[in-house]
Amino acid sequence: MGKRAAVTSGGRAYTPAKTISASYQDLHYRYGLQTAVNAAFGGMLGLRKPWQELELNLILKWRSPFNKENWERWGQPFG
Structure with a gap:
């Protein structure tokens, strides 16, 4: 359910949970499967994880032309 789409909010892309859960329930209903939809909100959303910081540092160090961060350069x- 954490899939991202082209809708943006404050510079971040997201897919509205209502749309995803409706699709999920519809598909399960169509095939006669039971569903259980629960919502949870994380307090750490938007924060960088330690591996993301390392990844960004390596991208900037090696300047690979295949990373979006370096398209401006290459x-x-x-x-």
Whole structure:
């Protein structure tokens, strides 16, 4: 259910939970499967995890043309 789509809010892309849960329930109903939808909200949303910081540092260090962060420098490959 954490899938991201093109809708943006405050610079972050997200898929509305209502749309996802409705699709989930519809598909299960169609095939006669039971569903249980629960919502939980994480207090750490938007914070970087330690591995993300390491990943970004390595991307910036090696400047690979295949990372979006470096397209400004090298141009978009195969674009």
